[in-house]
Amino acid sequence: MKGLKFFCAIVSLFSCGLLRAQVPEIPFDGDIDFLKLPANIYLGEVAGVATDSKRDIFVYTRTGEDGTMGGSRFFTHGGSRLFEFDPTGKFLREIGAGIYGFLFAQSVRIDAQDNIWAVDRGSNTVMKFDPAGRFLQVLSRKPESVNPTGAEGRGGGGRGRGGVPGQGVQGDSFSRPTDIAWDAQGNMFVSDAYTNARIVKLDKTGRFIKTWGAKGSEPGQFDMPNSVAVDAHGNVYAADLGNRRIQVFDNDGNFTSQIAGVGAPWAICISPGPHQYLYSSNSNPPDSMDGGEVYKMELDGKIVSKFGAAGKLAKEFGTANEIDCRDPNTLYVGELTNWRVQKITLRAN
């Protein structure tokens, strides 16, 4: 018995030491003032941030919706805005002003052709804009009017109402979609999070291919898949926020492995280039200031380093909701509760 205790103590000491040795803090700078906004434009909660191949920066932010009573139904519009800045932070333009699907921003991503994709959790749609900012395509449908909370399927109309909460459903009727990613062939993967708890695969034209996942904690099940990324081999990484793990699937949705021990992954990003890295943010929930660090990992989950913590100052994060890592040493972090984009420069050790 004594021997067993001693053995346990040795093991825990060893693993603690090992963990610490495995997670060095990486020195970094954080710039919270580099975006230059016109006098009458403010950011709200920054749900999404992304860069294109020219290093222009796109910010998808929650700015507050307006409601209208129409007959017996309540309609909401206009709750989010999408802005473009040049690499120096100079404001270039607004994209999609007043468009039907901008209601409650969730993320923005740029595909290999520099098209801009906005994922909206309020309207249940994913919208595609060309590099000039013209609207090209919408996936799923905005409910006609506000669904009473917890009463999916009533109040709205048409698609876009999701399925039975917690059940994987066929098709592209999203319910609280959170993120989008592409493989080398242009196939799309959408994390459809809050009620459907699934990943949806569509071809490059937007045609539905397949879906996997349901609410739960088993391998292949999800509790709030809040972010998705695809590596150069087409493997799909899903940030399974509520289950505090990143699940990895092959290109057809077969579960291959999971990465745990990096907190609750709110935002993940895989950098391009010959040596890809996986970033994951253990974001603080909006009602706490615990955690908040971002991990840099190899694709197999081996932790390279970490940086940052929750807070309101520079080099701190307020519920990071999206990370852009086109350049693995220059990251852009969109923060919900701090209403800002932070430019992170990672320095060599």
Add this chain to the structure above:
Amino acid sequence: MREMICLLLTAAVALAQTPAGGRNLSPAALATRAKAQNVPEIPFESVPNFLKLPANLYLGEGIGIASNSKGHIFVFTRSQRTRLFEFDQSGTFVREIGEGIYGFVFAHAVRVDPRDNIWAVDEGSNMVVKFNPQGRVVMTMGRRPEPADALAQAPPAPDPDNPGKYVFNRPTDVGWDADGNIFVTDGYGNSRIVKYDKQGRFLAQAGARGSDPGQLNLPHSLAMDAKGNAYVADRSNRRIEVFDNDLKFKTVYDNVGTPWELCISSGPHQYLYSSNTFPDNNDYTLATVSGEVYKMELDGTVLGKFGKAGKQLGEFSGLHEIDCRNPDVLYISEIQLWRAQKLILHPNRK
């Protein structure tokens, strides 16, 4: 003869209970009337047409008003959207701040800190937003609830015993001590005062819903003195509660009616102003027992009062915020009359 005396006595008692014209007061009115009586009146005047609005701008409900060190005036108003306007010291419109911002849903208070940062408290978004003097957001506190149509399920009912360190439920006011620590009264939903460090990290909280000493029932306004004591307008308990800098309960002032709004002036001799606000509701008899503003020492000694309920200039209706940077030049905003007034007090004139 005996009957006659009885009748006279009854009439006399009734008159004594109803100082305003002998009309019968409702129980609500009797409860509203300040215990402090025979308080000297402070002569004052209201500056006519002080705020000059551009032709296409209107004030809605005058919820918040505050001045900065240059004498500029900030008005926080419930319009079609909640809006924050800046005027210069002569009342000329300067600009709008935070137009269309995510945190402006239903205004409650605006205050300016010693560095001229502008703090807006919004009870609709449940947020406190800090703007720098240039009008850009530099800190946010609390979080606007997600809209119903972006939620997967109904949020859990708030737990009054565990309200959360970083979220508010209809917060009402903000203040600071000399070290820059931030104090927030929270509010209609919660019944507490919360202390944060200047970087927004939670330090302490006090209060729970109730009427015992140290408890709160609608902490509606907050004022900080130079020593860092916190004065809370405990509106529904009809009293002012004083807490020390660590939020330990100190004392109560319950003789100035229903305090909706508190303000403490700057300078070596600080005064406490408290508004026994006329709520302008269906019980118009309240107009006879409310509407006045009290000037007090910090220890609660009542020095004088001014104003009364009404809609004319120099009368107050739904007085909601006072700026008293200069103790003899006050700015006040009123809910019901969609306006703000500049008041010049003459405390030494009889």
